[in-house]
Amino acid sequence: MAEINRYNKNSTRAKYARLGRALGVPLISKLLFLIFLLALVFGGILVFSCNSLGWLAIGVADLLLVLLIYINLLFKKVPLGKTEDINDILSSNILSILGSDPTPSKIAKSLIETRSGRFLALRFGIIPRLLEGVANDLPDDMTPIFKTARKIAKKINASQISGGIIAIAIIENHPNCEEILSRMRLDLNDLYEGITWYNYLHGLVKNSKKKRRDGGIARDFTFGFTPLLSRFGQNISASRSGTMKTQLFRASNQEALTQMVDIFSKSGRQNVALIGPDGSGRSTIVNAFSELLLDANSKISKNLKYRQIFKLDAGALLSGTTKQGDIERLVTELLNEAYSAKNIIIYLNNAHLFFEDGVGSVNISNLLLPVIEAGRLRMILSLDEQKFLEISAKNPSFANALNKIMVGPSSEEETIKIMEDQVPFLEFKHKVTFTYWALKEAYRLGDRYVKDLAMPGKAIRVLEDSARYAKDGLVFGESVSEAIEKSEGIKLQASTDTFEEKDKLLNLENLIHERMIDQEPAVHAVSDALRRAATGVRNENKPIGTYLFLGPTGVGKTELAKALSSVYFNGESEIIRIDMNEYVESSDVNRLIAEGSSDAMSLTAQVQKHPFSVVLLDEIEKASPQVLTTLLQMLDEGILRDTKNREISFRDAIIICTSNAGADIIREKIRSGENYETLRSEIINSLIENRDFKPEFLNRFDEICLFKPLSKDDLIKICDLLIAGVNKTLSPQKISVSLEPEAKELLIEAGYDPLLGARPMRRIVSKTVENIVAKASLRGEISSGSTLNITKAKIEEELK
């Protein structure tokens, strides 16, 4: 077995490949051709001038011609051998660079000279430096590398062993292969996929050079003249002519294509309705169908061959007419023309636009329905499932008259394949190169953040958007993240990349405590959740964190949500606050999940606009049980459906519900010095027993945090925070205030209310300190740069 993996430098293929490389085929070909022409002309002149030596020149020219053909057809690419021996299945490129005594290290240096080697370097980062680092100088190690290369070729159904396969084999044979690849966020399967991708693109380029047979000049001879359709429609068949063949990577799409051929080949209703969400590939199926019809070699019925597909666009028809009557006449003429021409299949893209009134749509169902029902004119309709249901509800005969083919979203594997197919076109359009990580990220982030489109459409859109964020012409995974961040207004994992961000995350508790006092368990819980989210170790199919804050009023529940938003979510504006006491009726559910266009302030509408937010549901205990039931899926899976049944993601939000339920017990037990954990269980049990919340609701939260009542010591700190707040407000005027200790004591005395927490304190500070500053300012007692000293007497005066 080892013998068939041993490289033989003296094999005929190896010699030819080396010779081809040494000769430098393109240059030598041009030179030989020039000498051939000169010899032929010279010989001809001599022979025709009665000099028989001319035959020798012609003989030389002939010899050169033979050599020229030989070199071009054989040396340019030495054909594969016929045995399983490694020397017969190595590509001519590899054979040409192997030389007489190859070692892994030598070959690692040269792989960049092969196309597949360059492909892996550019798109997967398998650069020569990396390969040289893992390759050694032992000639005997070439045999195990060839053995691995053979295994890879077999696994991916490659007919030959190319430079790319050798590169992977070098890595795979290294003992720390997995570690090396993990550092690059890759695994072996990714690299195998890379070679399959390269082989596919290579095949596409090769096939594009072959002439496509499409019926020749007689193809359209017998069919009708279609001036109107040419003006108002788009000839899909003509637009696909000369382009690369549309590939259907999904078995379901291939099946849909077969069904279409079947339906149109037989007698019966000559229509097909492709029903599926936007972006699921309905147009791709129609493109593939149009190419199949024009393919002279396709095995389809004669009455379908060379038929052409014309797409009608509701917008174009509307812009071509002024009145409803005009459009009906125009459509009648278009359909007549298509019917008389005999080779036209009408394609109504977004067909619902022809069956409803509205902006950019026109209701001509009374005209189209009889045509569809009669089934004499071939038609393809493509529409969204929801729209299909709506039209069917209005016109039951519409649904009955159609041959429905369902088109669903693609899987991850299919989407990656489809993106790999589309990449050359996107690269040509945007003048960039997409790396493999970009494709993977486009799928992952597109699936998560792009709405109103299905796969593969959403991934392709993300990929296209990311072209703008290319670095040095290369689109990486980070470019895709950046595109998503910019378009969706969210913050992705890349936030941990900078030192400042890391520092902020590690010191979240301290930063939050700059704004609020104590409540350590709750502050820890939310900080931990954010750290997990930022480093990507959280469950991505749930919100970042879901918390229920229980405690008396004024102890910092809402303040913590605000502090969190301010510290981590770029300011307090990223907080979505809903007062649940406005949702006490079961009918309020509709208002809570209203669609954005009808109520911009509904929970779902706000989260759709700002998915990276703190969602604060205040006084949750006051909401109706139906509202709480509606929220279960949001807490559990991070998903809530709006009134239009669209999925709204809460997976990038922190959800905080606050409640005063059980506040009295908390206050009482804390005062009696009960342990926090014991108290927490007691409180949860009491909430269930008192039917404040159902167990399934409480069970959905990541953590239920108790907020303890504020002590006098806490109030001192709060007072300091409030005074610091006043100073911050006054800082633009360069004025500051300072309180004498007696004045502060008086403030705390006046502001302390165990039942109401910090709120009375805030009111007192506003009533005294802020008023004193305002009056002093009006009297001209303070100016820029000065500090106002507040005494106990001044406070007393204000408190009177």
Place this chain on the structure above:
Amino acid sequence: MLSAGLISWWYKDGFKLFAEKIWTKLGDTVDFFSIGSLLGTLFAPYRQISANASGTSIDAKFMAFLDRLVSRLVGGVARIGIIIFGIIVIFLQLIVSLVSLIFWPLLPVIPIICIFLSFSGVTIWLK
């Protein structure tokens, strides 16, 4: 090595490759002229210009009939013209292909013939 390899390749794989290329090109030309389709629809209307013609009167029907008749005649003439032109092109290409196929095995031998002709003193004298 080179000459032995060349001769072996020339009369085996090379000839097969060359024949395949010639066959493909011939097929492309046949497809381009699509004579089968032209013959099958020889007198079909050239262009169905009366797609949106309306009316059921005898005059309208007669006019439509005349339109189609003229269209069929024009179609017939055009198709016959293309068929004849296509046949000539295909025939010429066939001859060139056959000559090329015959010439291919002779190419490596021609230098020997040329040496013989040179030493025989054969020339072409244009008067």
